Amino acid sequence: MMPAAPDERANWSESQHNQRLAYYTCLQSFLTYSFGWTRHDKGLDWWRKRDFAELDDRTALIRAVWHTDDTLMGFFAWCTTVDPALAVRPLKRWARDPDRRPLSLDKETETAVMRALSRPPWTGGSDPMHLGGGDHGGAASVSSAYLGGAATEPSHGRLLGADPELRQAVFVADRVEGWYEMLCEEGADLPELPQSRNWRVDVYVREIGFVGTYRRSRATGLWFAGRHELHMAGN
Structure with a gap:
C-alpha cells in the first residue's frame, strides 16, 4: 500500500x-x-x-x-x-x-x-x-547507527546462482537496512562479462519482496532498475 x-x-x-x-x-x-x-x-x-x-x-x-x-x-x-x-x-x-x-x-x-x-x-x-x-x-545504503538509531545486528545479503552464460544472478537481503550497500559490495565481485555486457540481478529484500532487476551502469557506476535512459536522466 x-x-x-x-x-x-x-x-x-x-x-x-x-x-x-x-x-x-x-x-x-x-x-x-x-x-x-x-x-x-x-x-x-x-x-x-x-x-x-x-x-x-x-x-x-x-x-x-x-x-x-x-x-x-x-x-x-x-x-x-x-x-x-x-x-x-x-x-x-x-x-x-x-x-x-x-x-x-x-x-x-x-x-x-x-x-x-x-x-x-x-x-x-x-x-x-x-x-x-x-x-x-x-536505510537502504546506511546503517541505523549512522542515522542516529539504536545499534542492531548487521544485515546480511548475498548473491546466489550467478550464471555468466545467462548473465543472471539473484541477490537476497534479510532486511531493508543496508540492502543497496550490500548489493554494491556483492555486485563488485561478479566477474567481468565478455563484450562489455551487464549482469542482470534480481533483487529480493525479505521484508519487502521483489525489488526489481538491477544492472550496474558503466557510465555512473551505480546499480539501478529499469531503462538506462531513465537512470541517466537523474545523474
Whole structure:
C-alpha cells in the first residue's frame, strides 16, 4: 500500500508530520534506490519536460500517486533548493563523477517553483521534511547507527546462482537496512562479462519482496532498475 497524501490544511501535529515524512520519503527513496538517481531535481525536470509521461511501470506509479495528488511539483521544487553536493550523498560512495552543477530553469519554471515553495509543507525552513542528504530515505545504503538509531545486528545479503552464460544472478537481503550497500559490495565481485555486457540481478529484500532487476551502469557506476535512459536522466 502507498502512503496516503497528507492533509496540508491540518494544523501541525506530530502525527501529521510523520504522515508527510512517510509520504515524501517513500518517493525520495524510490527515486534513489530504484532509478539510481543522485539528482532528483535533474531527473524530475527531465520527466516534467516530457509531460510526466508513463515511461514504465514505475513512472506510471509516481504519476498515479504523487502527480495525481498534486504534490509532485512541490517535491520537485524542494529538490531544486538542495545543494547538489548534498543531493548525491546517499550514493556518493559508488557514484562515478556525480554531477554537482546547479540545475538551470527557465523563467516560467522558476515562477512555478517559487509558488510551490510558498505552500505547505515546504514553508517550514530549508528542509521541513528532513529529507536533505537522504538520511530518512537512506536505510537502504546506511546503517541505523549512522542515522542516529539504536545499534542492531548487521544485515546480511548475498548473491546466489550467478550464471555468466545467462548473465543472471539473484541477490537476497534479510532486511531493508543496508540492502543497496550490500548489493554494491556483492555486485563488485561478479566477474567481468565478455563484450562489455551487464549482469542482470534480481533483487529480493525479505521484508519487502521483489525489488526489481538491477544492472550496474558503466557510465555512473551505480546499480539501478529499469531503462538506462531513465537512470541517466537523474545523474
